[in-house]
Amino acid sequence: MARGGINKALVQKARQAILARGENPSIDAVRVELGNTGSKTTIHRYLKELEDADRSRNAASIPLSEQLANLVSQLADQLQEETQATVAQEREQLARERLDYQSQIRQAESRIQELESQAAALAEQLQSAQQELQQAQQQRQQAEVENARLQQANRDQEARLQDRDGQILSLEEKHQHARDALEHYRQASKEQREQEQRRHESQVQQLQLEIRQLQQTLIVKQDELTRLNRDNERLLSEARQLQKDQRAQQLLLEQKLQTLEVAQSALATAERKKDTMKERCQTLQEEVARLSEINASQAEYSQNLQERLGEAIGQMKLLGHKPPADSSGASST
Template sequence: MARGGINKAVVQKARTALLARGEHPSIDAVRIELGNTGSKTTIHRYLKELEATELARGKAPLGLSEQLANLVNQLAEQMQEEAQASVAEERAALARERLEHQSRLLQAQENIRQLVVQNTDLAEQLQASQEALQQERLQRQNAEVDNARLLQMQADQELRIGERDEQIRLLEGNHQHARDALEHFRQASKEQREQEQRRHEAQVQQMQIELRTLQQSLVVRQDEITQLHRDNARLLAEAQQQRKEWMTQQRQLEERERTLADSQQVLVRAEQDNGVLQERCNALRAEANRLGEKLTAQEQHVRGLLERLAEANTQLKSVGHVPPKHEGEASQS
């Protein structure tokens, strides 16, 4: 059988066209006439067969039955070659589709493997996120405990500050009472000023010493109050910083949960694509079965043509003419 669909009838048609144009039907000329297709060896063999046939016709004219038998043989050979070429093309197309299907199946399996790896990675990331979340929750609980402790310390300090303010007010009241008592004492002892001047001056000095002591105590307590206010401000700043860190960790946790949700959606879409590829695989298998059935039908058709050819030969034999054996029949026998 000639490659690329080249057969004896096609070569004969190209040779006849060249002769009609007055050109010599060489191998290269016939191949160019066929569109630069076909093997030169096959074309040379067909040209020799055609020349031998023409020489045989030139020596002895053939009868109508012999011409009819040759025509039937040529048609049968052409139909058989065309059927074989069609079957070969169908088989080649089926093989290409099978290779394409296998390539798609391998690609789908690779995609599934990658998705499985991604799913494993996402599961590990989810486990790590959950552990980090648990750790962050523990840290948040510890921060809340520390915050409550700091608030309690702040409340205690405010209570102590209030107590110290009350002590300061009492000291100021005592100081005022001392001043009032001094003034009263001055008014009461005005008549005896000269007699008790020394005792009075001693008492005044003592009171001034007590006053300076009270003022120094007041300054110390004011310094302690200022320090307490500073400590309170520092504790409030630390509490605010911890609250900011907790809010940042909460946002990171929400972002990780959203990332996990997106990864789960990607996995669902991959499973859907796998289902579509499986349906395509089933469709390709059905198409392969259909092509097999078509090939079987074409083979049955060829066998029918051969049977018809045998019946035609039998009829020719019955009318007293034995057709010469064709090259195709000789190869079949």
């Protein structure tokens, strides 16, 4: 169900109760009397209607100067109440916005701290990945050096074998009787060479397998490093956006403060206008008093003239002369 609002009768009753206590029936006082219900705009409208009705009833019996003074006072009070209501609403709105802004700032600071923690953790992971990558590169370089050494040893071995074959051929020509022994030696040397070659090929294959594994590990680490860089860029972008939002909130707060300063300046101007109107009212009251004194002086002077005229008419009667006609056209008998 909708809540019932206030009406003019309730406002009139509250106003009369405040006047009976000898207090000023302002908007805030009437609202307190009504139990802090009703909008200030509605209360102000009803109070204005009631005050206009009172002024219309009392206009015939109140002098013009007093009506003017009451009107000036009422206008000044109304202007002050409206200004105070506007300033109070602006202050409440500013307080709510300040609380919202402070809450947003705290949330932004918490988010920034969280992002900084994440960035530090990502930096540590990046540093660890770089160290692992550096170690893998070192191992790869060592493997390449070892592979080059083994290849050079193979070439040296082949060169020595070739020299040995030449020496064997020369010995066959010179030493025919030692051919059988030389053939046996060559066979043994060949088998040894094949064994060494097979062992060398096995070592080369093992090193190639290790190199492929290291390359795969390097690719994985590079992918992780790329992902970490993307995450770091995203976090930095979010941090810059939060800082931008914080600057926008700060600018909005400064604008609200400027609005409050303008309202306070308007209130000070209204106060100065009120003082000016009071001075003008006092001047008018002094002028009315001076005119009243002049009017009384003229009335006294007119009365003196009437008395002197009466004395002159009496003297003329005593002398037997006909008195002149008075201002109303009647003659004395």
